[in-house]
Amino acid sequence: MKQFTDQIGITHTFNSSPKRIVSLVPSQTELLYDLGLENSIVGITKFCVHPYHFKSTKKIVGGTKNVHYDKIRLLEPDIVICNKEENTQEMVDELRKICPVWVTNIATLDDNCQMITDFGRIFDKRTEARKWNDKLTFALSDFKNFIKEIPVRRVAYFIWKNPYMVAGSGTFIDELLKLNRFQNHFATKERYPEIELNKIEEVGDLDLILLSSEPFPFKAEDGYEIAKATHNAQAILVDGEMFSWHGSRLLKALDYFKYLHSSI
Known part of the structure; x- marks a missing residue:
């Protein structure tokens, strides 16, 4: 027993x-x-x-x-x-x-x-x-060596539309954003807050808008509306599995993150 x-x-x-x-x-x-x-x-x-x-x-x-x-x-x-x-x-x-x-x-x-x-x-x-x-x-050790020369970028990670929802603190997504030297725009909010686009600029300027492929399947055109509300921050589509799946998926995610940074 x-x-x-x-x-x-x-x-x-x-x-x-x-x-x-x-x-x-x-x-x-x-x-x-x-x-x-x-x-x-x-x-x-x-x-x-x-x-x-x-x-x-x-x-x-x-x-x-x-x-x-x-x-x-x-x-x-x-x-x-x-x-x-x-x-x-x-x-x-x-x-x-x-x-x-x-x-x-x-x-x-x-x-x-x-x-x-x-x-x-x-x-x-x-x-x-x-x-x-x-x-x-x-x-992880290899990735941390890679990422240490990458500049910190201020980001918002969107997971849902209508209503708009983002990843906040206390989530695995937020943990992986930190790992990538992405400063989470909504780190002061718990879990997955709903937001209003016309108020997003109150927190400050963004460098990147990350639009997840899951649970809501964002498309490129979704980025245009959000970008307008954020002083035209760069909106990019990201693989939601890589940012939110835990377990063994993390090994593939670390390679994906290297590719992502090279393409920004």
Whole structure:
């Protein structure tokens, strides 16, 4: 019998390593795959697009905010993987009637490392988890050497339209903005505040407007309206997966960030 405590402080007891996993977080589905747990994953969301073949080999149980509890129950999972930001408290409470629900909470790079370590311990993939953390540590060190010569730029990171919403503090996006020497225009706001374009200039001038590809799929034309409200700051489309997905995706994100800086 083993006990583990998740990232919201809930302690779970397992008689053996969970063998049947339902993952309701796209980035964590990818991580579980990268840890060698493909055969243990029995259920995913419709947004779990990596790896690509999972959409035809795994049972789709709904989205990240709404799931089909009966479908999950029929899969007889040993554990459901959720995330504090991606999934709702109501979902977690209902899912706990089926099996243990492990909830992650990722706002920093250290949180990300801890999640990988936790998964390694829970699923008897300690060696694989250590390898991933080692790769990420090395890649982060390399990126920090790269980025130290890049000037600080003042940015706003848009995630939604109608109403406009941006990334604020306490988010993994904000953590990666800091890593990139992007000074978040809305770092004084919590989480994902709604904003009015005609008031955005009150905080000061922007160098860049970052328009995310998810959850709202911004297009180039969306940047024109925002740019006009920000003294024509440069608006660029960015890959939302690279800025918001935690887990093993961070390794690809660091290469993407180098490309992004070279193209600005």
